[in-house]
Amino acid sequence: MTPLKYLAGYPQAVQEQVRRLHARGELGDYLQRRYPQRHPIQSDRALHAYIGGLKQTYLRNAPAIDKTLYDSKLDVIGKALGLHTAISRVHGGRLVAKKEIRIAAVFRETAPEFLRMIAVHELAHLKEPAHDKAFYRLCTHMEPDYHQLEFDLRVYLCWRALPAPA
Numbered sequence: 001m002t003p004l005k006y007l008a009g010y011p012q013a014v015q016e017q018v019r020r021l022h023a024r025g026e027l028g029d030y031l032q033r034r035y036p037q038r039h040p041i042q043s044d045r046a047l048h049a050y051i052g053g054l055k056q057t058y059l060r061n062a063p064a065i066d067k068t069l070y071d072s073k074l075d076v077i078g079k080a081l082g083l084h085t086a087i088s089r090v091h092g093g094r095l096v097a098k099k100e101i102r103i104a105a106v107f108r109e110t111a112p113e114f115l116r117m118i119a120v121h122e123l124a125h126l127k128e129p130a131h132d133k134a135f136y137r138l139c140t141h142m143e144p145d146y147h148q149l150e151f152d153l154r155v156y157l158c159w160r161a162l163p164a165p166a
């Protein structure tokens, strides 16, 4: 059986449980019950303000973010859930590093909890580049429920990618 792409790092038993729920047609209900809302943050400008607000609250001393946008070309998992880029541009003869946060466009239509989770993830990368202990400590500092949310987000992405149960 091929591993569930978005849960590949989780134990086989967990993947089996998700498959069983899906086969019974219950995965969508599970997600809908837990995450019934949709957030209102639709434009890049609103996204920039939203993430800036979180940064102001939790990571005031991290480098400033120059640009924030929803990116429809971003492969969610290809870049480990988001894309955190420092782009170097020649600016007036000097090389200036610009901090950009790109959020995969799929997050435009998700529950507020998932947008917050991905925002926290990307913000943590301003200080911690690797997915290590220090990184996850920062994530849970900003969002105590971070690990559960990341897991449920991965389940949600699986559910979107799976064909409808027969």
Ligand SMILES: [Zn+2]
Pocket: 079, 080, 081, 082, 121, 125, 131
């Ligand atoms: Zn990451």
